[in-house]
Amino acid sequence: MKDEEIIQLLENPENHEKAFRGILKAYKEKLYYHVRKIVIDHDDADDVTQESFIKIWRNLDKFRGDSKLYTWLYRIATNEALTFLQKKKKDQGISIDDNEGLVSHLESSKSDTYLDGEEIEIKLQKALLQLTDKQRVVFNLKYFEELKYEEIAEITETSVGGLKATYHFAVKKIEEFLTKN
């Protein structure tokens, strides 16, 4: 189901279930991978993705169509993932910007069946964990999802100018890390 069809179904509350099923089919993988890149762990990503879709279901009547459907969906999933990470770090008593736990998890997951990539792909993820969580979100959406700055600005609710600076800073920092390591 295309986004336009889903938006049309959302106009009538009686069609919300059908619309939701359409959203789930079209976006479950995209949102899962988006969340996974933020929280790293598969089980955490699984929980956050499910929570995100429940939130989407509960808030279907709040979607007004003044933003694109996928930016609205990504916004909910992004917020859920960031909130999850903040809570997890708080529970572990570590700083919000400290991703050491995620780095060690990435290291220990090398033999994991849910992590299957070349050395450089894992290294890139390690490099990404040198950034703050919000910087990682911007980088992921631009680099992996290939979204435009305007779209990322809608998802992250920040200015385009600020996003450009954040992305370029992130790229520079990652390149430095990869060169050193």
Added chain:
Amino acid sequence: MNIEESKIKSPFTVPEGYFGKLEENILAEVNIQTLKSIQNLKTPTGYFDQLEDEILSLAKIDNLRKNKSIATPKEYFEDLESQIISQVNIEKLKDSAKSEVPKAYFDEMEDMIFSKVKIEKLKDLKENKTPEGFFDELENQILAKVKIESLTKGVQLSTPSSYFDRLEENILSQTVETKKAKFTVVKNKWVYFRNAAAILLIGTFSVLVYKQNQPKDEFAEITSEEMIAYLAEENLTDADLSTLVTETTPIHENVELTEQEIEKYLKENDI
């Protein structure tokens, strides 16, 4: 390394058939949520109208119960009326019994009492009232005082001949005319020695600073008062001070102070 050109992929994978299960889970959860919301929100038709009626009828029943519970004994209200009337009559009698006073009576009363007291005093004076035996005692007292006065006048405190001249000379010899002697340590005046040592230390510091000829030396900016304060705060023991004094013995020759001068200085500086 240019990562934008490299286009590195994400290494994350999922278990086989994961997304199918994910979809099922989410839909199952959504169904549970929907059922919960239906159970929570749906009410039978006309439920709220019926609820209102029920609440009103319950309120009526409650009122009736209350009325029953406050039943009174037979002829209670007849007795109550007569009791109230008799109580009112008692209150009226009490009011009439109250003595009325003229306006501003109590303001004038105070003045009247004072004037009466004055009149009584005047009467006492006219009658020359004195306690019994008053005048006998008075005479004795006067005579005793006269005796004391005469005795005091008779006593002459004498001094030896030319005492005051010699006293003056003695004081002058011990103060103004005393020659300035070199400072020496007196064995039984250890306190003076200790205090003097503090002053000698100040002198030592000043001389050293001067000899070094360093205009921006921090020591040069320390005043004597600050140095004294420092020595006072340091709580140096007698042994410390004596050691310091021994180390700075040559400086003694530069200081010419009398004991009186040292004492005066110490008193002035509250050491």
